[in-house]
Amino acid sequence: MKERFSIVIAGGGSTYTPEIILMLLDNLDKLPLRAIKLYDNDEERQNKVAKACEILVKEKDSSIDFIATTDPETAYTDVDFCLAHIRVGQLPMRELDEKIPLKYGVVGQETCGPGGIAYGMRSIAGVLENIEYMEKYSPNCWMLNYSNPAAIVAEACRRIKPNARVINICDMPIGMEHNTAEILGFKSRKEMDIRYFGLNHFGWWTSIKDKEGNEHIHRLIGHQLKYGNCAVNDDPSKYSDNSWQETARKVKDLVQIDPTMTPSSYLQYYLYPDDMVAHSDPNYTRANQVIDGREKRVFTECKRIEEKGTAKDTSLEIGIHAEFIVDLATALAYNTHERMLLIVENNGAIENFPADAMVEIPCIVGKDGYEALSIGKIPTFQKGLMEQQVAVEKLVVDAWQEGSYNKLWQALTLSKIVPSANVAKKILDDFIEVNKGYWPELK
Incomplete structure (x- = not known):
């Protein structure tokens, strides 16, 4: 009989938590579980999903222990995997991340440009705190960290917790690969062997082969030049909102x-x-869409499950984005040598790129962690874009460590999204005002 594992979900109050639990429960044959714990420092928010999650677990397998807690010791004691998806400041701060740049005619987005920089300055301490809890109470645990903005968080982990059992990963490429599989006529993204390089939310696919070794990237590019990432006869109903279809186009x-x-x-x-x-x-950004859409929908359904005492006929669905978590945990637990995209220190994998840059590349995953695949040299255009963005991410972590106003101003000024140092300073000063209590004090 296979060993059964214990998992803690850090950021238990997330609207993605029920989807992750459904994914875990759907894969008990691959990754048997003895315990699922939710951990969040916001008890009220976590309670909005916790009882429904407990019902989901008990109806699937009553032998699995379920705990929802705000106590780090309870959460992190005797766990094998931590699935970390924390959002420091929650959606109200995301809304400010998006709206403040737009005041100055600059992109307002949660992980890209100024919004991602502000979010990164909040996220670093939260992720490091959870790593310390894990190391104190379950030192052999693996943290599968997909807290955003993943690139900045990964750089902070590299510097401050270089020996921690943390693997940084993102679901975005998984979603795009599902789309690619659909466009190319594959039944699943797992029928494809991909080559990819870049940074988090900043990369390129260079090869898509089937299991017989036939190349399909040119077929995909031909399609994209006509339709983008939309199918030829695209069904708008498959998108959760119009902005995702616009992104695909x-x-x-x-x-x-x-x-x-x-x-x-x-x-x-x-x-x-x-x-x-x-x-x-500028008055209604993505954060507002999530608050009015996804958040309301998930919390309402969780309340219904709690009141009914059963998850029968639930509208909650397995999150496609969550499947990489099961794959990664299974690879670590059973030494499967699965090939996965991870955010790792470059160390020569991209030959003509800094060794200490945190890059997103294919890796082979086993019980001892990961081994990065060699990418070789990358072209000048992509290399130049990536070097600029890596410098931004490093300056953000410098600013956080040193409490440096100038380093953060430099990061914003260097961001390709920001037009000038003048605009960068205005955005920074507004961000400092609203992030009191979240950011280190800058001098």
Whole structure:
């Protein structure tokens, strides 16, 4: 009989938590569980999903212990995996991350540009705190960290917790690969072997082969040049809101810049920031859409499950984005040598790129962690964009460690999304005002 594992979900009050639990419960044959714990420092928010999650667990397998707690010792004692998706400041701070830049005609987005920088300055302490709890109470635990902004968080972990059992990962490429599989006619993204390089939310696919070794990247690029990432007869109902369909269409413009590889859709914010601002409502941003849509929908359904005492006929669904978590945990637990995209220290994998940069590349995962695959040299255009963005991320962590106003001003000024040092300073001063209590004091 396989060993059964204990998991803690840090950021238990997230609206994604029920989807993650459903994914875990759907994969008990791959990753048997003895305990699922929710941990959050906001008890009221966590309680909005906790009882429904407990019902989901008990109806699937009553032998699995379920705990929801705000106590770090209870949460982290006797756990094998921590799934970390914390959001310091929650959605009200995300709303400010998005709206303050838009005041100055600059992209307002949660992980890209000024919004990502502000969020990163809040996230670092929260992630480090959870690593310390893990190391204190379960030193052999692996943390699978997908807290945003993943690139800044990963750089902070590299510097401050270099020996921690933390693997930084993001679900965005998984979502895009599902889309790619659909476009190319594969039943699953797992029928594809991909080559990819870049940074988090900032990368390119260079090869998509089937299991017989046949290359399909040119077929995908041909499609994208006509339709972007939309299917030929795209069904709008598959998108949770219109902005995702617009993002899929925008890939058509992104791929034209270099039609030898296929880009992450997040590059729209860096390469077409004027278009992004023109299509943004400075009074109603993505955070508002999430609060009025996803958050309301999930909390309402969780309340219904709690009141009924059963999850029968629930509208909650397994999150596709959550499948990489099960794959990664399974690879670590059973030494499967699964090939996965991770955010890791470069160390020569990209030959003509700094060794200490945190890059997103394919890795082979086993019980001792990961081994990065060699990428070789990358082209000048992509290399130049990445070097600029890595410098931004490093300056943010410098600013956090040193409490340096100037380093954060430099980070904002260097961001490809921000037009000048003048605008960067205005955004920074506004951010400092609203982030009191979240950021270190800057001098």
